Amino acid sequence: MNEFLAPTFHVLPLTVIRRERKLPFPGKILVRKGQKVGANDAVVEAKLSPKHLMLDIAMGLAVSRTQSERFIRVKPGDRLAKGDLIAGPVGMGKRVVRAPQSCQVILAGSDQVLLELTENLLQVKAGMSGEVVELIADCGVEIETTGALIQGNWGNGRIDFGVMTVLAKEPGGSLLPDQLDMSMRGAVILGVHCDSENTLRLAQELSVRGLILASMLISLRAVAEKMDYPILLLEGFGSLGMSKQAYKLLANNGRREVSVNAQEWNAFEGRRPEIVIPLPGEGGVAPPRMLERLSVNQQVRSVRAPHAGEIGRLIRLCGTVSLPSGIRAQAAEVQYDNGEKAVLPLENLEVFI
């Protein structure tokens, strides 16, 4: 059997974490190489989808299109305040065209003027404390830190950081609304499972800075996507418990500052929801790999049923076998802590590191 490269799933107590923070288009980098940044520091910014306004000068001044250009009083790049003169005056009535609000002139010529009305700034935050180790031409930076890394399966697209409060007393059980109180304002909450919309909404009211769960009912997905704080699921949707390894690592780091990056999973770009707990450590450790060759004795995680999210030990590479579904695929035998064994397709396994 050819060597099979499997994706990795990281629950690492101490590693080097290097992450890109960038815009999809050019912007302004706000930090320099070698600078230490905090999780909440903006590292790059750009104007986000500015609104424009096209002014028809000929119509505004009631002159012919050929005449209008000579009445335009602004040039590209000019910054205007509300009421500033753009064109005119013309005629007995001294007709003019004025800026409807503060804006910048983008184009001025012929019979039209194009204004940029708003300057919504999109800022990308560092997302984790660390050092800026690379600048990516005009659009972002690479930040490096040492610490614990725990990867997840789903995030609601938000990013934030805070001190972690551990509400889950074991790797199972539901997070209930009455477990949340005012003392958790600004904290990142560690629960296991959520089956109540009220829990999500109450966490929003309390201004928590993040919610880490193993799983959540899929019916809550739409609500979770509307929350302003990051919600990160380590295992996915359904009623899945947390792996012992992830629970132990997270619970042991209670009261520490954690960064919750609940970004959308994008396998093509190599982005995955993740939790980073910055910890003092020595440099020189290689960052974890995204793919590993599958081999006997590795810890593996099954990505789907049966044994979804469970971690076991790969005990045998079986070659091509016929699965209970009737599909023939390359598979491996995996043994779980309770002694149970399962033959699973290689495509369904992640190497657990």
Add this chain to the structure above:
Amino acid sequence: MTANLIDTDSLLLLDLGSISTRALLFDQVRERYRLLAAGSSRSTAGAPFNNVLEGIFSALDSIQKVTGRTFLGKDQNLIKPSTEFGTGVDTCAATISTGPPLKVCIVGLLDDVSLDSARRLALTTYCTVVQTISLNDRQRAEDHIDSFLQAHPDLVIVAGGTDGGASQSVMKLLESVGLACYLMPETQRPVMLFAGNLELREEVETNLSTLLELHFTENIRPSLDFQQMDAARSKLAQIYTNIRCRQLSGVMELNGWVNGGLIPSPTGFGRVVSFLSKASDSKKGVLGIDVGASAVTIASAIEGELTLGVYPQYGMGESTGKLLEYGNISELMSWLLHDFSEDQLREYLFTKSTYPASIPVTEAEINIEHALARVVIRKAVRSLLDMMPEKAGHHGDGLLPWMEPLIVCGSVLSKAPTLGHCALMLLDGVQPTGVTPLLLDTHHLVSGLGAAAAVNSLLAIQILDSNSLVHLGTVISPFGAARPGTPVLRIKVTYENGQETNFDIKYGTIEVLPIPHGKSVRLHLQPLHNFDIGMGAPGRGGTLRQVAGGVLGVIIDARGRPFKPPSDLRRRQELYRKWLWTFGVH
């Protein structure tokens, strides 16, 4: 044919899919081209490799182990042509479907005329329409600009202005596009394909050539009632490849290996479907469906006239998570044979979209997978019907006109537990009418052969002509309505030895005539109760002189059209068990 004398070269076919990269080696054995070896590897277009060549090298390594032939030189380039030492290959062809769909802005004058044509053109390759601009949209120029900047398209397709028709309206719309491009950083600007009134070419060039990369092609809507897509479709395929060369590392090098002949997989697929239609004596159309991870591609051709649709939103990979945005979950549930809640299905679709390469292990999970395939095939068929030319003739109710044959590929079909499962998925999803041979492309060759045809037409023809496509069986689907149990088709089978058998087929059933693969029979078909089997008119019968038995025999699907599965789960389970049993699945 001249090709017989000169095209005797070995050919390496490379396919860059969204999940895997495949390499296939063809060469002559006893004066006929054969598939000698196939290898595959994980797709490496995305992270962490971010270079398609890594996957190609790995796939080539697999076939090198089988054949002993070395393909790459020390400089990691393809050795071409082959050497006297047996290394390298003489020719190479390649197709690509990996990478996120291109974001496209379509511009046209009127929604149901030129904009509709532009939308149809965009559907011929991996695109997602992110913005439309037309005279009808009632938006101001600045709204167009803002939406354009937000949508950030990779490509702008412009249609509009019949030949000698409107010009100023088209230029007015393009002014917004031009301004938006001016406001974008130079490296981020899209490419434009102008497929409108060609009299505007000079003016468009003058106004826009300094702002973005411009391409021109024939007017896709030269008059209100006429649409021509061929030239524009080829041009779009070329632009798609060029954009991929810029977006994905390694694609440009690969395009060099194939002398600029890299094509999108749907282009190759459509080329073969069109060729088969031209080569056929039948007045019926040829239909091809590729149920891929990145998209469902559906192509039909009638007398060589191709209709092609590529639907990334129906792909069986990452897009499954968003499938419910395009349809009701009840449609998916109606095909299930296990009792799943809506939430369980949504969880399944989420997992499938997160891990598109993962494989169903349990019987229950493969049931969802197959239900999903039925849904996406049905959706693709309905979408195709909207685009097919009038001459194709429609039966209505989401049913295709007479087609012969139907070629299908995609992992969900080729890796089905049995060919019976595959056939049943096709009967439910496509719902063919009349007499339709089913051909399964288990090695996913068809798209690649479309690319290969450009460099070695003989190879493409010989491989298509060989048994490389699995003939599942000829399906006879009488079209009409009756009460279950009513005889709707009388069949007289005359075997090669002259023996004759008569059958009456009842409405609501699937029957299989066990005609062995490679044998043929003569069939006399007589529809009853005014059912139609495509022999000229409802109720009209006729003789099929040579019907070849497929792997499954000859299949008669008399469940009616359009077929809807029973709403009661137990009844559905019972019937599907029976139908699978009919196909030999116990």
